[in-house]
Amino acid sequence: MGRLILFNKPYGVLSQFTDRGSGEGTGGPRATLSDYIDVPGVYPAGRLDRDSEGLLVLTDDGALQARISSPKHKMPKTYLVQVEGEPDDAALDALRRGVALNDGPTRPATVRRIGTPKLWDRDPPVRFRKSVPDAWIELTITEGRNRQVRRMTAAVGHPTLRLVRWRIGGWEIGDLAPGAWRTT
Structure with missing residues (x-):
């Protein structure tokens, strides 16, 4: 190598x-x-x-x-994703099954809710809205389309606020x- x-x-x-x-x-x-x-x-x-x-x-x-x-x-890529709103089981199940995007359905993803991860501060910081809660999920995909994770979370009603790729394969x-x- x-x-x-x-x-x-x-x-x-x-x-x-x-x-x-x-x-x-x-x-x-x-x-x-x-x-x-x-x-x-x-x-x-x-x-x-x-x-x-x-x-x-x-x-x-x-x-x-x-x-x-x-x-x-199909190398897995894992992301820590801060989303707008609090995804319910139906939204997470939709991600697990794969969601329909304008360029076709995605492969099924592995997803789970997580607590706020210990990450570095982002510059500029994420813009927060007091009237809209946010949550973190860990999402693993095995493809890599243009802006795929952002489009997937938006498709289930939870736009991405912050996206951090944590792992690629091993x-x-x-x-x-x-x-x-x-x-x-």
């Missing part, structure tokens, strides 16, 4: 080494992986949206990169601080 890096991607960072966008309307260039990782020849295996946080695996092994990112390999973020990385 080649080089493997586990990185805790902070909120607002692009999952690529260069900003291909113009940065217009964003106040200038956006943060990228190159602001945190100076290791030649490694590339992210999959991606996390700019507004998501957590584990990103980088490698110089193309076969491993494909195994991690391709849905055909790799876990553990005690990595936002912006930190380690080799395995």
Whole structure:
């Protein structure tokens, strides 16, 4: 196996080494992986949206990169998800069965309610509404469509407020601080 890096991607960072966008309307260039990782020849295996946080695996092994990112390999990815409202059993069961999205039904997910996890503070903080409660769930999927977790929770009536990828296969973020990385 080649080089493997586990990185805790902070909120607002692009999952690529260069900003291909113009940065217009964003106040200038956006943060990228190159602001945190100076290791030649490694590339992210999959991606996390700019507004998501957590584990990103980088490698110089193309076969491993494909195994991690391709849905055909069904590698589980576990997320800690803060959602608006308090999902009832029906909402959780819908996620377990798979939900219909505009690009087709999702595979069944593993999901459970959890207490508020001990995470780092997010910058900027999540915007709270006093009149709307929130809750945390742990959700594991085996595919990785664009914004899939956010679309799944919205489909069952509980929009995502904060999304942290905690685990990919056997790799876990553990005690990595936002912006930190380690080799395995």
